[in-house]
Amino acid sequence: MGVEPAPKRYGRGLFLATVAGGLSSLAWARPVMSRVSAALGPVESLVPFVPQGWRIYTVSGSMPKFDRATWRLEVGGLVDRKLSLSYDDLRSLPRAHQVSDFHCVTGWTVKNVHWTGVRLHDVFAEAKPQFAAHGLQFVSAEVPYVDYLTLDQAHLPDVMLAYEMDGKPLPREHGAPLRLVIPEMYGYKGVKWLQQVNLVPQAEPGYWEQLGYDRDAWVGRSNGYGS
Amino acid sequence: MNFVRRFSRTERSLHWVNATGFLLLLATGLILYLPRLSVLVGRRPLIKDIHFWGGVGWISALVLVALLGDRRGLLRTAREIETFQPSRFNVGQKVNAVLNAAFSVLFLASGLLLFFGERDTRFRFASTVVLHDGLMYAALGLLVGHLYLAVIHPATRHSLRGMTRGTVREDWARRHYPRWAPPAD
Numbered sequence: 001m002g003v004e005p006a007p008k009r010y011g012r013g014l015f016l017a018t019v020a021g022g023l024s025s026l027a028w029a030r031p032v033m034s035r036v037s038a039a040l041g042p043v044e045s046l047v048p049f050v051p052q053g054w055r056i057y058t059v060s061g062s063m064p065k066f067d068r069a070t071w072r073l074e075v076g077g078l079v080d081r082k083l084s085l086s087y088d089d090l091r092s093l094p095r096a097h098q099v100s101d102f103h104c105v106t107g108w109t110v111k112n113v114h115w116t117g118v119r120l121h122d123v124f125a126e127a128k129p130q131f132a133a134h135g136l137q138f139v140s141a142e143v144p145y146v147d148y149l150t151l152d153q154a155h156l157p158d159v160m161l162a163y164e165m166d167g168k169p170l171p172r173e174h175g176a177p178l179r180l181v182i183p184e185m186y187g188y189k190g191v192k193w194l195q196q197v198n199l200v201p202q203a204e205p206g207y208w209e210q211l212g213y214d215r216d217a218w219v220g221r222s223n224g225y226g227s
Numbered sequence: 228m229n230f231v232r233r234f235s236r237t238e239r240s241l242h243w244v245n246a247t248g249f250l251l252l253l254a255t256g257l258i259l260y261l262p263r264l265s266v267l268v269g270r271r272p273l274i275k276d277i278h279f280w281g282g283v284g285w286i287s288a289l290v291l292v293a294l295l296g297d298r299r300g301l302l303r304t305a306r307e308i309e310t311f312q313p314s315r316f317n318v319g320q321k322v323n324a325v326l327n328a329a330f331s332v333l334f335l336a337s338g339l340l341l342f343f344g345e346r347d348t349r350f351r352f353a354s355t356v357v358l359h360d361g362l363m364y365a366a367l368g369l370l371v372g373h374l375y376l377a378v379i380h381p382a383t384r385h386s387l388r389g390m391t392r393g394t395v396r397e398d399w400a401r402r403h404y405p406r407w408a409p410p411a412d
């Protein structure tokens with residue numbers, strides 16, 4: 001009888017292969033995922049328990065509650081006339097509609113979001129901005145969330161204060177009743193639960209920017225991506 | 228009825244520490260991940276803290292149990308699992324154990340990247356969140372199969388006793404693990 005060969009250590013191989021495969025996916029998982037979801041198309045929405053793109057990020061203990069009767073958007077800062085717009089005032093301004101993609105800095109994307117709302121120049125038309133203003137401050141009801149845009153950034157054609165998303169009033173978790181939308185930048189610039197828009201001398205670091213994120217959050221060329 | 232020893236105290240501690248940690252991380256992770264749960268529960272900063280420190284605690288507790296427990300016995304068990312030949316465990320159990328160990332390493336690595344990536348762009352990769360979420364689905368799949376066999380399936384659910392009290396019926400052990408020569412209890 002010959003000597004029995006030592007049993008092969010398949011377990012070690014499987015362990016190392018799984019760890020190596022998983023780590024290598026840091027280089028390919030997202031492109032592959034976007035191809036898969038493009039191939040699946042609308043079928044993807046039938047898969048249960050997989051969120052359809054959105055994740056809900058908040059920075060405080062609870063989400064602000066929208067009360068249509070008392071809610072106001074304060075428009076102020078370096079303007080000749082401060083405004084206090086009710087929800088109905090806001091909805092009576094010229095309506096704008098757009099379809100744009102939403103990119104989160106953590107790596108997920110929601111394609112073809114339908115937004116309805118108002119353009120910033122329509123909001124500020126009556127307020128009469130002063131020449132000293134070079135930035136815009138967006139203050140959330142979710143304290144202490146705040147962010148800024150330069151006037152140039154705010155003038156991009158598809159920047160919007162949105163009160164509808166995909167044909168329905170903006171849901172609470174997406175910032176009801178009003179949020180900033182700027183598709184060229186990562187989602188953390190899109191302040192939710194907006195309650196104040198102020199013209200300021202210049203843009204300053206916002207909530208996440210004070211924690212190390214880029215102030216100019218261009219999709220694909222900021223925050224360590226595509227540099 | 229004769230009982231035989233199936234799992235040592237160290238093995239059982241390791242299993243239950245692992246299970247507790249995993250379930251805590253699964254629950255808090257799902258609250259962070261699924262929009263409906265995020266909205267229902269709120270308190271995101273708190274849940275995030277519990278998830279992160281739970282993860283750190285989970286891995287530390289596993290290491291601690293291994294260090295303070297029967298190290299030699301664990302090493303023997305690890306070598307036994309590596310072979311993929313039926314012995315005290317069948318091949319499915321061995322594959323499950325190996326994959327879970329690999330997943331833990333990947334959960335830890337991707338979780339740390341998410342944590343530090345929030346603080347420093349050098350650790351920020353677009354695919355980290357895909358890996359972390361994908362691991363969750365894979366690990367959840369293994370868990371469902373494991374729970375079915377350990378708790379529900381009539382022929383195999385007696386094995387749960389091995390993981391709670393440490394012993395199983397001798398006739399059951401012979402039937403399910405013919406290549407295992409169990410030590411009598």
